[in-house]
Amino acid sequence: MIGRQRQMIALVALCLATGVPIIVLSGGPFATYTQLASSTLACLAAALCGTAARRATGTVRGGWALLAAGCLCWGLGNFYWSWSELVVHAEVLFPSPADAGYLLFPLFGTAGLMLVAGWASAGSRLTVLLDGLIAGCALFVVGWVVTVRSVWQAGGDSAFAFVVSLAYPVGDIVLATMAVLVAGRMRRGGRGVGLLLVLGLVGMATSDVMFALDTSAGTYTTGQASDAGFFICFAAFGAAGWTATRRPMVFDGAGVMTRWQIMLPYLPFGLAGCVAAGQVLTGGQVDGAEALPLLAGLIMILLRQLSTLLHNSRLARRLQHQAYHDPLTRLGNRALFTETLQSALTSATPAAVVYLDLDDFKVINDSLGHDAGDAVLRAVADRLQSCFAQPDTVVRLGGDEFAVLTFRVDALPVQAQRLLTELAEPLQVGARTVRVSASVGIAISDGRPTRPEDLRKNVDLAMYAAKAQGKNRYALFTPSMRHDFDRELMWRAELHQALTDEALHVAYQPIVGIGDRRVVGVEALARWDHPVLGSVAPDLFIPVAERAALIGELGMFVLRRACAEFAAWPGAAEAYLSVNVSPLQMLSPQFCDRVAATLAETGLRPQQLVLEITENALADESEVIGTLVQLRATGVRVAIDDFGTGYASLRYLHRFPADIVKIDRTYVQDITRDPAALRIVGTLWQLFHAIGLTAVAEGVEDPVQAEMLIELGCPLGQGFLFGQPGPLAGLAITARDPQSSGAGIGPPPAVSRGYGSLAGT
Structure with missing residues (x-):
């Protein structure tokens, strides 16, 4: 922002500096040649404004094109004047083609500035119109006293010459009015282009007024000091066109008027009042040509005040509505x-x-x-x-x-x-x-x-x-x-403290081959022994962790601790580690990277890790399937836990990247007393085998259930019959007799679908 301000100051200074040579050369032998320089500068300004038109869009493009046309017309008219004086050495007639070029500049310039600055300004279109009328009436009064009255009284050689003579001061009044309007449209932080345009308008109006006064007095000579305004005008217009090609213009269209924007149209009216008062004080008289514009301006001010009040009332209602309503849903807030x-x-x-x-x-x-x-x-x-x-x-x-x-x-x-x-x-x-x-x-x-x-x-x-x-x-x-x-709140605070102190630990329950009772895997389970409250059930603190957004921290604690302990366990080479993960964990974009980092840190092979997700997590398949695919691409396997208790359909099984299905204990418990449950479990086992999934029966608690599962062909089981959750070091490594209470390890059964064996070998 500071750099842009410095650049703008430099441009304004450069534009003002273009008027210095004509002031220095005025009255000298080379003064007449400055006409060629001003013509060239006008054509250069036309080229730069044309470039801005090519870069712009919509009505702004047309505005810059009109400004370019106005500069070009002035430059061609001035070339004709220079040709007549310097080459032909003839007096330039009045009116002449040069006057046509000069007068087209305010015409094209006014239309172009209206398009560039836009009508949708601070306040309303009516406010902009009234601002222009107020400024126009006031400046007409000033112009009447300064130049127009003398031109009017001087008359002309013909009616056409008289009209052309009046067109000059009227054009200057219009340009000054546009300068006021453009100044009122500039916004903080984007005033560069507008400031340059205003500078150009002021320069043109000033030199035109001086030209009219000197012409009326018969004292005008080509290249006098008052022509400096022409140089400043076209240097500023060219700089404005160049600036507009580098960054878009910013004019005020917010509908909120600042204090200086409100006061700006009153300044020329105040000036007009001072001019009229000065005439009266010096013994002069305010004629009708001054009184009528002053009266009209006063009426416009009253109308502007009314328009401003109405606009502010609408704006206040809109702001009040915005203060009490949600912009997205349009409901209350x-x-x-x-x-x-x-x-x-x-x-x-x-x-x-x-x-x-x-x-x-x-x-x-x-x-x-x-x-x-x-x-x-x-x-x-x-x-x-x-x-x-x-x-x-x-x-x-x-x-x-x-x-x-x-x-x-x-x-x-x-x-x-x-x-x-x-x-x-x-x-x-x-x-x-x-x-x-x-x-x-x-x-x-x-x-x-x-x-x-x-x-x-x-x-x-x-x-x-x-x-x-x-x-x-x-x-x-x-x-x-x-x-x-x-x-x-108490449980959340206690759990957070336990995670901070690493007061939780991991228990392991064996997963065995039902036929030979050999351990093929262990499931890691989070356990919390509270120093005061004793053992806290997982059914209590796991939901608390999910509601308190601690499940990610808890899950990673269990994963890191389980992988480290399992990697050091003697039976790890021929078994797999199964760890439960929450769906909320899998929604984290860093989850897969954290799993990979944990495996690398503990030295565990990806094939030795199985991540269990509940069946309910499959209900919204789009949320977890991407994570599952990434995990399985690294060699980590996936198990669907508690199958049969959630909302997932059988159609999900062939669409999800899973390797193992764990049948919920409610099915297993009913097979000894409900023939229908027995047939359902048998059918499920056949289905899982047909689509290449390995089945694990959960909740096996007595030998009868185990025998029936063997008859159904279920390969793997987990439950209190085979061992309760406990320290990993407490699991037996050698094979055991079916009647004993220990657990053993043997070669795990193979898994189809090409995902490796359950042992990860």
């Missing part, structure tokens, strides 16, 4: 919700707040992009409004959080369920179909005095309770939720 809730709780009417938080919305943003996420938010807003119509207040609090303030509290559960059903309908986002769910909290004020912050806390707790219950549901606030919330 947090500020509107806060004020409306405060007002609602002062009445005795029961009110309720419905708080909605989209489930796993970050996944949509990360996988499909923020444009898709915005489309989903707009669709959610529409569905919210269809469920909660006026006079309910529907707002977007921020991110993926929405809230509804309603006085219809009786049917809220029905409304909440309807909302969840509406949200479950598929959304078409571009070429993708997206399904959205939400966790909804409801808190009701019974009409007694309630603080807004208390009701907001209650509805927050209800929403978190809905998430804790499995998401995609609603929960109504009850006082017990405060106790649950306090307990949740």
Whole structure:
């Protein structure tokens, strides 16, 4: 920014410096030749403005083309004047072709500047028009006193000559008016081109006025000092065209007028008033040609004030709407919700707040992009409004959080369920179909005095309770939720401290060949022995870790610890290590790199590691499949855990890069008493074998179950019958008798699909 300012100062100084030679040479023998220099400079300015026109687009291109035409016409007219004086040595007649070129400059220049600066300025088009009329009336008064009256009184040899004589000062007034308007359109940080154009207009108007005065007095000579303004004008126009080709122009179109923009049109009117007052004070008289423009200007000022008030009123309403509404969804925002809730709780009417938080919305943003996420938010807003119509207040609090303030509290559960059903309908986002769910909290004020912050806390707790219950549901606030919330905070703090202190450890449960009871793998399980509370169940602290965004840290702790301990275990060469991972871990872009770094650090081969994901993680196949493909490309294998308990369909099995399927314990437990369960398990085993997946039966707890699984052809099993989770060093390495309680290692069965054996050999 500072560099641009310095460059602009240098350009302005250079433009002003072009007028110095004519001042120095004025009155000398070479003064007449300066006409050629000014003509050449005008043609150069025309070329630079033409270049700016080629680089510009839209109406701005036409504006620069008109400016180029105006400069060229002035230059050609001045060449004709120079030819007559320097070559033909003849007096230039008046009017002549030179006058045509001179007068076309203000005509083309005014039209060009209107297109370059644009009509859509600060305020409104009416304000711009009034600004021009005010400045024009005021400058006409000044011009009348300075030049126009003398030209008018002098008359002309003919009517045409008289009109041409008047056209010069009128053109100067128009140019001065445009200088005022362009100055009012300039914006901080982008005033370079506008400043140069204003400088050029001022230079032209000044020299034209001096030319008119000297001509009227009969004292004008070619190359006098007053011609310096012509040099400055075309140097500035050329510099403006050159600057416009390097960076785009910036004029004010924001609709907010600064103080100096408001005051600028009043300056020439004040000058006109001073000129009129000066005449009266010196004994002169204000004639009709001055009084009428002054009166018209005063009327325009009053109209401008009215226009400004109306514009500011519209602007204030728009700003107020923006302050209380979300620009993306056009719903109310947090500020509107806060004020409306405060007002609602002062009445005795029961009110309720419905708080909605989209489930796993970050996944949509990360996988499909923020444009898709915005489309989903707009669709959610529409569905919210269809469920909660006026006079309910529907707002977007921020991110993926929405809230509804309603006085219809009786049917809220029905409304909440309807909302969840509406949200479950598929959304078409571009070429993708997206399904959205939400966790909804409801808190009701019974009409007694309630603080807004208390009701907001209650509805927050209800929403978190809905998430804790499995998401995609609603929960109504009850006082017990405060106790649950306090307990949740306690567990989060304790778990965070345990991870910091590395107070957790890893237990291992064997995975064996059911027929020979040989250990072919071990599953690593996180365990937490609290110094005060004792052993904390994984079913308690794993969900806490997911809700507290600690699951990534916990998962990597288990992976690093398990890989390090397994690599040092004597039986590792003929077995594999199975580690559970959360779907939230797999959404991290660094997950695959972290797994590879852990394997390299511990010296474990990728084929010795199996990562287990739950069947529910497959429900949204697009989110994890990319990570699974990357992992398996390195040699790491994938197991689907708890198959049969989630929402995944059998059709997923051949589409997902998996090697192992672990049948949930609920199927295994029923095979001894339910013939249908036995047939289902047998059919599953045949299916898995046919598509090249290795099956592991979970939850094997008694020998009868084991025998039946052997008869069904199930190769591998895991459960308390074969060993409970414990230290890795406690697992026996040698093969054991089926009646004993130990565990042994033998060659693991091979895995089809070309992914290597379960032992990783």
